[in-house]
Amino acid sequence: MVLVASGSSLNGAMMVAQYLMKATGKNVITITPESILAGGALIDEHSFVIVISQSGASTNIIAALKYFQDEGIETVSLTGNIESPMREYSDRIFDYGVGNEYVDFVTMGVQTLVEFFLMFGLALGSDGISESTLKDLGNTIRDQDTVINTAEAYIKKHKLQLAQQQPAFFVGNGPNYGVAKEGALKFQEALKRPAMYYEPEEFLHGPDMQLSPDYTVFLLDDLNTASRFDEVFTALHLITPNIHFVTSRYFSEKVPNDVINIPGASSSELVPLLTLPVIQLISAEMADIGQTWETTPFFAEFDQKIAIKTQDYQKELKSIQQEWEKDQQK
Numbered sequence: 010m011v012l013v014a015s016g017s018s019l020n021g022a023m024m025v026a027q028y029l030m031k032a033t034g035k036n037v038i039t040i041t042p043e044s045i046l047a048g049g050a051l052i053d054e055h056s057f058v059i060v061i062s063q064s065g066a067s068t069n070i071i072a073a074l075k076y077f078q079d080e081g082i083e084t085v086s087l088t089g090n091i092e093s094p095m096r097e098y099s100d101r102i103f104d105y106g107v108g109n110e111y112v113d114f115v116t117m118g119v120q121t122l123v124e125f126f127l128m129f130g131l132a133l134g135s136d137g138i139s140e141s142t143l144k145d146l147g148n149t150i151r152d153q154d155t156v157i158n159t160a161e162a163y164i165k166k167h168k169l170q171l172a173q174q175q176p177a178f179f180v181g182n183g184p185n186y187g188v189a190k191e192g193a194l195k196f197q198e199a200l201k202r203p204a205m206y207y208e209p210e211e212f213l214h215g216p217d218m219q220l221s222p223d224y225t226v227f228l229l230d231d232l233n234t235a236s237r238f239d240e241v242f243t244a245l246h247l248i249t250p251n252i253h254f255v256t257s258r259y260f261s262e263k264v265p266n267d268v269i270n271i272p273g274a275s276s277s278e279l280v281p282l283l284t285l286p287v288i289q290l291i292s293a294e295m296a297d298i299g300q301t302w303e304t305t306p307f308f309a310e311f312d313q314k315i316a317i318k319t320q321d322y323q324k325e326l327k328s329i330q331q332e333w334e335k336d337q338q339k
């Protein structure tokens with residue numbers, strides 16, 4: 010199975026790739042449209058290619074769809090807007106159920122995409138949907154309320170520290186690697202803050218050498234209680250006071266000051282459902298507090314010149330916003 014996407018849609022796909030692999034027993038790769046065009050994956054008529062774009066208006070996604078059509082490779086498109094330009098180039102197109110989201114850089118989109126693929130994986134699994142897996146998924150989704158409350162309280166307590174516009178690292182493994190990538194993207198898009206993402210061991214193989222007290226590190230813990238994160242968390246305090254550790258490790262113990270103590274999940278594949286809301290909430294709330302939503306006029310000028318969405322996208326966003334406002338009034 011090949012999942013083709015960009016930005017947050019790619020990050021969402023990365024969060025579920027391991028899960029889909031387990032559920033189907035087939036190899037799953039996540040890849041950008043550019044890598045497809047550059048021949049970065051062996052794809053033939055036996056590949057199951059899913060092309061994802063929440064807006065359905067990303068020009069690079071459309072270029073990949075055109076390429077697949079020219080090569081005679083069938084695809085399935087997933088989008089949040091079934092009437093978008095993507096439709097014209099798709100063999101089959103489905104709405105993955107995000108509804109109306111008009112913020113250009115997606116948030117609900119990633120969360121919904123992850124939930125969609127979890128359900129999709131369950132349905133594709135050789136044993137069908139098992140009661141216990143469905144129950145685990147339901148419990149994890151219910152635990153998101155606790156996650157939001159915990160993150161809210163943490164942001165309130167640490168807002169001055171979180172408001173420092175210093176470079177940030179997001180560090181996570183497996184499905185949390187996708188969350189780390191999304192955390193860095195949201196810091197760049199919403200907070201205009203330099204941000205990077207790594208797996209923990211890659212982080213320790215060089216990038217950590219630039220650390221100073223002026224850096225922030227977000228650690229997104231594994232499920233495994235004996236993981237390396239604990240060690241790294243403790244040692245990082247020797248370099249910077251700005252560490253934030255998202256973990257379920259301290260659930261029954263006294264929680265250290267810089268730990269965002271979330272409920273645990275029954276399997277590592279479900280962990281993104283609990284870590285993703287934390288980084289999304291921090292990005293959104295800190296962007297409100299710091300009033301960083303606007304780009305610089307220089308960027309606005311650049312953006313005019315370098316189109317990444319189809320022509321009518323801004324008009325389309327406006328109408329999605331109107332739909333969203335109507336929904337809010339109901």
Ligand SMILES: O=P(O)(O)OC[C@H]1O[C@](O)(CO)[C@@H](O)[C@@H]1O
Nearest residue numbers: 015016017018062063064067114
């Ligand atoms: O899923 P889509 O709509 O193709 O968008 C991909 C990326 O493009 C952006 O919307 C930028 O315009 C990102 O925020 C997003 O992650």
